[in-house]
Amino acid sequence: QQQVKQSPQSLIVQKGGISIINCAYENTAFDYFPWYQQFPGKGPALLIAIRPDVSEKKEGRFTISFNKSAKQFSLHIMDSQPGDSATYFCAARSGETSGSRLTFGEGTQLTVNP
């Protein structure tokens, strides 16, 4: 049972456009929500993260929007570039006592066309 549902599975965006990836969760014990970026042949790398007491976090062109009541969060990539083409994973941590045990979404393969 996937506790974090991610959509879409794949996304094609033109250069300069906005890429939006959505995630939804059920477990209200989740307390930390990171996003990871993965390039082919590499391991996932932490991109940006948010805690549920914040509704939005922005780092450069990347923004996380968080809706606690809806149990949803999303990644927005502004001014998308071909170099952003990668697979993106949302994730959630189930409380501090779990250390850094993360539950991941299924992943979204983003392609940014030049």
Added chain:
Amino acid sequence: DAGITQSPRHKVTETGTPVTLRCHQTENHRYMYWYRQDPGHGLRLIHYSYGVKDTDKGEVSDGYSVSRSKTEDFLLTLESATSSQTSVYFCAISKGPGELFFGEGSRLTVL
């Protein structure tokens, strides 16, 4: 560079054979993890360790065992490999709450 080395990076084996994947870290972190990555499933936790000789199961632990006799090494063993264990395996360390740093992966093919 998170200081994580996985070996082997690629392996092809036959059904029923034992396989051990090694994860080595150079930064003395307490928590280490093994995930597998499969299309449509994202990354799923197999086992993790919170110290030398301290390990626990993840969500897909059946058919896998782990050992951690030294802080720097975390081994994942498939006692008798099956085709369903064909996957890419990632080791990760935790540098902070919810912050994982992954190795470059070990691609395993079980024929």
